[in-house]
Amino acid sequence: MKAIVLYRAGGPEHLCLEERVIPSPQKDHVLVKIKAFGLNRSEIMTRKGYSESVHFPRILGIECVGEIVEDPSGEFATGQKVAAFMGGMGRDYDGSYAEFAVLPKSIISSFESDLPWSVLGALPEMFQTVYGSLHVALKIKKEETLLIRGGTSSIGLLAAQLGRSEGLKIISTTRNPKKIHILLENGADEVMIDDGNLSQKIKDRDFKINKILELIGTSTLKDSLNSVITGGIVCMTGMLSEQWSIKDFAPMDFIQTASYLTVYDSGKKRVNGLYFQEFIRKVEANKIKPVIKKIFKLEEIAEAHSFMESNHSGGKIVVLV
Structure with missing residues (x-):
């Protein structure tokens, strides 16, 4: 072979x-x-x-x-x-x-x-990562606002489609203004340009972010934790920044009071294969693209x-x- x-x-x-x-x-x-x-x-x-x-x-x-x-x-x-x-x-x-x-x-x-x-x-991995992140880690609920940081990645694009189909408001991010149309075509209600300081932009626009799917990783994680409402959840699933760890991590400084940080690792928490078959049927029916x-x-x-x-x-x- x-x-x-x-x-x-x-x-x-x-x-x-x-x-x-x-x-x-x-x-x-x-x-x-x-x-x-x-x-x-x-x-x-x-x-x-x-x-x-x-x-x-x-x-x-x-x-x-x-x-x-x-x-x-x-x-x-x-x-x-x-x-x-x-x-x-x-x-x-x-x-x-x-x-x-x-x-x-x-x-x-x-x-x-x-x-x-x-x-x-x-x-396979795209579905399992998105489904696990949204349902297992973030525990999404209808009418919540989900911010997807790293929205033009394959995971980000599918997360926007699945989140939108389940009644969420979707805000996706990109560093490249030329990619805004891709995000809007794939489920995003709004797009934010990510300069590394989203938390201030969110405060300026008075957005109430319930959940954040963090796909950039450790380099933007603290800013994401500053961007959710009290009681909000940030799930770090991706590492587009290619950094595994955070130097001098101080939890009391890093995580805001009564906010929650979690991760989703598809290698450690599998999604039932029945959900994968259901997902394939949605793709076949052109409900998910x-x-x-x-x-x-x-x-x-x-x-x-x-x-x-x-x-x-x-x-x-x-x-x-």
Whole structure:
């Protein structure tokens, strides 16, 4: 099989295309023929060596869609369409940047759909992250105001659509005025230009922000915590700033009185596969329109990483295998 192997941390050119023997599944694992996968910012961080727990060589990739080739337990039928969601994939063991992968059954969800693989490949992690952030972490309620910081990311765009469909008022942010129309076309009621000081702009405009989905990360987190109402919740889900931690973190200074800070990590808290099937049905019915910016082939993985790192995407990047 063809696989993309990373032998040491570095730039996109370190992603090496090579031939490998197709692996065999052991107990509680399945062999999946990978049809497509989405790219994720965390894979850039792993490629750069920021993920200290990851040992090389490693096949990256934290999600995929494909078909079951072999399941020793017989639980999944050969040819069954499945999606795989994180759970150490591409970090603790080899992931989706390949034609085949052996994956634990615990991260597999079966589904039915006639959507093309290029669309299905964009969905697993994007859906799980958005659904988990909104419902599990932020506990959204109808008529609340949700601010999405980092709105032009694939997660931000889908969060706006899902939030709007569930009766929320959506305020999305971008640093680039040229991208305002993208946000308005994907569910945002209003758009704010993010110069790093949103809290003052929110006070000036007398916005009452109930919940914030923080996708930029640690560099803007304190400002986001200053932007919610008393009793409001900020969920840090993304790290577009590529910073894991906050130096000299002082909780009493950082978190406002009676406001709440939480996180959502889809690798630690999974969403039931039934919700994923429901989400696919909404996509099939054109009720939700995932934004797919560009599609690459497996052998174009270095180019795909460079494109993702350029921050020009404004949607999900998908690789067809």
